[in-house]
Amino acid sequence: MRYDKAVDKRVAERRADMTGNEEESSTKGLHVCPAKHAGWLTISLRKAINNPTRILRGLAKTGYTVVDLGCGPGYFSLPLAEMVGGTGQVIAVDLQAEMLERLRVRAEAAGLASRIRLHQCAADSLGLEASADLALAFWMLHEVPDKERFLKEVYAILNDDGRFLLVEPWGHVSAVEYRRSVAKATAAGLKPLKRVRVGFSRATLFERGDVMMAEVPEHGGGGLQ
Numbered sequence: 710m711r712y713d714k715a716v717d718k719r720v721a722e723r724r725a726d727m728t729g730n731e732e733e734s735s736t737k738g739l740h741v742c743p744a745k746h747a748g749w750l751t752i753s754l755r756k757a758i759n760n761p762t763r764i765l766r767g768l769a770k771t772g773y774t775v776v777d778l779g780c781g782p783g784y785f786s787l788p789l790a791e792m793v794g795g796t797g798q799v800i801a802v803d804l805q806a807e808m809l810e811r812l813r814v815r816a817e818a819a820g821l822a823s824r825i826r827l828h829q830c831a832a833d834s835l836g837l838e839a840s841a842d843l844a845l846a847f848w849m850l851h852e853v854p855d856k857e858r859f860l861k862e863v864y865a866i867l868n869d870d871g872r873f874l875l876v877e878p879w880g881h882v883s884a885v886e887y888r889r890s891v892a893k894a895t896a897a898g899l900k901p902l903k904r905v906r907v908g909f910s911r912a913t914l915f916e917r918g919d920v921m922m923a924e925v926p927e928h929g930g931g932g933l934q
C-alpha cells in the first residue's frame with residue numbers, strides 16, 4: 710500500500726498561500742469525506758478493489774466529455790483523462806477546494822492537466838452547464854444533502870445518449886437506502902440499464918431517458934435493483 714505524501718506536501722505548500730476559511734465554510738454542517746483524509750482514496754491498494762480502467766472500460770471513450778461528480782483527489786479523473794484522450798475532456802466537480810487542489814497537483818504530475826477542467830460546486834447546486842456523454846458519481850451521493858435536486862442536475866448535464874454510473878459503498882449505504890437513491894434517479898428521468906459489479910459497492914448504470922414524470926411510479930422504478 711503506497712500513500713502519496715508528496716501530494717500532501719505540495720497541497721500544504723499551496724494552501725499556505727491561500728487566505729480565509731473557504732474550505733471550512735464549503736463543508737460546514739455537511740457529512741463529507743474530509744480533504745485531509747483524501748490521500749487514502751488514491752492509495753495503490755485500492756486498485757485491487759476498484760480498478761478504474763476495468764470499471765470504466767466501454768463507458769468512457771476517446772473524445773468523450775465525462776463529468777466526475779464528487780471527484781475528490783481524482784482517483785477516477787486521471788484514468789478518465791487517459792481514456793477520453795486528447796480530444797476529450799473530463800470535468801472534475803467537487804465542493805471542496807482542497808480536493809480539487811489535490812487533483813490539480815496529481816494531474817500536473819501525470820501530464821494530464823490540459824484534459825481536466827476543475828469545477829468547484831456548492832453542496833446544493835452543481836452550477837454546471839455541460840453536454841456530457843458520461844457522468845460518474847462514485848462513493849459520493851450519500852454525502853449530498855438534497856439527492857432529488859442533485860439527480861435532476863445530473864440529468865440536465867447529460868446529452869441525449871448520455872449515461873450515468875452511480876456507485877455507492879456497502880459500508881455507508883444500506884440496500885434500502887440505495888434502492889431509494891435509484892428510485893430518485895429514476896424519478897429524475899434516468900433509466901436504470903443494468904447493475905454493475907464493483908468491489909465493496911452497489912452500482913447501477915443509467916441512461917438518460919425522456920422525462921415523463923406522469924409515467925414514473927410514485928416510488929420510482931429501480932426495477933433492476
Ligand SMILES: C[S@@+](CC[C@H](N)C(=O)[O-])C[C@H]1O[C@@H](n2cnc3c(N)ncnc32)[C@H](O)[C@@H]1O
Nearest residue numbers: 742750779780781784803804832847849852853
Ligand atoms: C468519499 S469521496 C469520493 C471521491 C471519489 N469519487 C473517489 O471515489 O475517490 C466523496 C467526495 O464527494 C464530494 N462531495 C460530497 N458532497 C458533494 C456535493 N454535494 N457536490 C459535489 N461533491 C460532493 C466530497 O467533497 C468528496 O470529495
